[in-house]
Amino acid sequence: MRLRITSVLGTTVAVVTLFVALLVPLKLMGGIASAFAHAGFRIDPVYSGGNVLRTFHGTGYTVTVYEAVFPHWLQRGKPFQQVVFAPATALPAHVDQTIDMDGDGKPDLRLVFDLPSDPNAPLHGSVEALNAKYRSVANLGNNSFTELLVRADSRILLRVPLAGKK
């Protein structure tokens, strides 16, 4: 008797599974994806750069300053803050600019770099800390998530290391 009940139940679930298969491309896949997308997750700030802190405008371009990012306890890398210049085409061939990161009216960083006309050429530049919160870097690289000067699509992306911890 027990085998008969489990047998009917098992076969029913098998048939339901088949209907679930039919629903996968029609409803289920998109439904799960949508639920996941709205579940409140975010990309780790070490990769994404974190949340936007403030935006201001230069001559024909926009500068977006992000909030400081502090890696987790055992996460590799050091604290940093991201700055994005867009569009890159509006920037001069030689950039020498001070940036007010926190909007207090005083410059916090001086960024110097050359912008080659070849969009695939690596960028070479330096950042000088004018505020003790930041750390000066003579040669900004293109291989560390926390110390970076790269061209990303039509943007110039800068990551400046912070001097201290949270």
Next chain:
Amino acid sequence: MASSTMTTNQLVTRGVGRSILLTLPMVLWTLLMFTPGLRQPGAEKHAAAAVTGVFMVGLFYCMMRTGQTYRWRRIFFVALGFLFPVGFIAALVAVRGSMSIPIEHMVSGDTPFCYMVIPMLIVPAALTQTLVFPGSILPTPSNPHSIAAMIGLWLAMTLVLGKGWCAYGCFFGGIEEGFAAIPKRARLRKLNDRYRLIPWAVLLTIVLLSAAIFEPVYCMWLCPFKAVTEFPAVRDVETAIQFGVFVLLFTGLVVVLPFLTKKRTQCGFFCPFGAFQSIFNKINIFDIRFDREKCTDCRVCVVNCPTMAINAEAVGKGEARMSCMKCGACVDGCRKGAAVWHIKGTAVGANPERARLLFLYGAWAMATMFGGSVIAHGISTILHFVLKG
């Protein structure tokens, strides 16, 4: 079943008419899946969609006609394994000019998401709501392979397939299955049964390490398939070592060892996602059982199993291990009909063909939907190169 007969292997074979009748639902499904491809501009896309549709339907027909599963599924799976890198690499080169992904693309969220990452996301996501992957949650013009889309696809397919994902869904497993199919006999036969525990150890290690250092550790350091998909751009010693590890693991686990052992060694002895997927076999209604009354302990099923999911102990218990991916190799090879498809809760051997059909319709529908689109993309890429250069 008037026109059904049993072969010496106890497999149910059918006449042409009955096989066509059983294939008809799959014809309709395939039309549903590939009609959008036929609407896209480009003769090569139309040709690829048509060829893939005929290919998938043809293989299903062969399954119905011969009663064999593994042989025909393997043709699909190897095609999937070898055509995925073709389409994927071509797309990467077209968008990025290279197979390597530079850091500027990672910080822009342009890394295509792969299901292998999923186990490593769970703990950091549960603790901090952050996803430790340099991709994007929603699709973007520069990255259509978003995290949400892949999670949706994987979870939906897993509900249907359980560990069957590794035999009908995974676009990596086909590569080693292809290399394992080349030799007639295994040259390396003595494999320690404990090797099957390594994927669990790798899974535990990468889940804990990823949670500790907030990095997808397996993708950054251990994934053999990075060698044929994409890898971090080599810009320093660390990324050079990573690339070296990918190539070594791919050569060893995906090419050489499958050739020597006729097993899927990366899947059976290393893949943490396979171990993770095994957990879902517990909630899947289909499994493989052994009828102890028919079994003669010939061990053909043990030899045939590509991932060491069957050993003498499992046969003795009458049930394949939870790492069984339902590829059908044991059932097809069993001369006594002791290895059978089974629906949990039913009597073993009561109606194995019904269990096989119910599983196969769902599994092949998933294979056509996901794997079929990947195969079509690969064929379309090849046609594009051949016709347009």
